[in-house]
């Protein structure tokens with residue numbers, strides 16, 4: 001059994017959470033260009049409003065919210081249903097990253113990171129699932145990270161939040177395939193955005209947000225579960241995670257200078 005893709009984004013009703021910058025912004029622009037109806041969410045309403053101008057009035061819906069608030073997600077979902085009568089694709093892109101090592105471990109940062117990056121998508125999925133299950137249709141796409149594959153330096157809170165996304169998506173996929181709801185787990189490598197502008201090291205295989213958006217939308221169209229890119233980097237990290245731990249940590253200490 002193979003899950004469904006999206007033949008054509010034209011007129012599809014898409015909810016992009018994390019639309020105001022970076023990868024989410026690039027996906028939003030590409031979806032609007034492809035003729036999709038796009039609901040734009042994140043906290044910065046003024047950026048969402050400016051971005052919504054890329055489409056005509058019937059095509060976009062600006063729904064500012066904070067993913068750490070369940071009721072804001074539920075209200076936004078109700079607005080989408082009231083306006084468009086349904087939702088075809090939830091594209092959850094929102095996420096935060098604060099570099100964290102063991103010698104500056106800060107529980108408050110860890111809690112905020114898990115709340116936004118892991119509980120945020122879980123809240124959104126809890127909000128959209130009942131309708132999708134009822135109609136035996138729909139797509140759930142969540143942006144995780146290759147940093148969730150295995151432990152990497154400076155990711156003491158971010159890494160666990162993204163590892164959780166991988167597990168969450170795997171189980172969602174298992175449960176939802178027989179129900180006709182497609183799941184897309186998205187694991188980008190380095191993408192040049194506001195989030196990575198703070199990195200003080202050379203990022204290997206760095207790509208642009210537009211390239212990331214192309215990979216994401218192509219994967220969703222084809223019905224792919226495991227969307228990862230750029231392959232030269234994500235493929236290498238997939239290989240690293242199957243190595244025995246002594247070898248894995250040796251390679252990390254020898255070659256990762258961050």
Ligand SMILES: NC(=O)c1ccc[n+]([C@@H]2O[C@H](COP(=O)([O-])OP(=O)(O)OC[C@H]3O[C@@H](n4cnc5c(N)ncnc54)[C@H](OP(=O)(O)O)[C@@H]3O)[C@@H](O)[C@H]2O)c1
Pocket residue numbers: 017018019020021022023024041042043044045065066067068093094095096097116143144145146187188189190191192193194195196
């Ligand atoms: N850039 C990379 O190299 C890379 C690599 C792997 C994975 N990723 C993942 O890709 C996703 C997008 O990252 P990006 O690089 O494009 O970063 P970005 O430019 O900083 O975008 C992050 C987005 O998340 C939104 N957001 C953050 N906290 C939120 C909250 N509490 N409620 C609602 N929206 C919130 C931000 O909007 P507001 O500030 O307006 O709320 C913004 O739209 C993240 O999940 C990130 O972990 C990025």
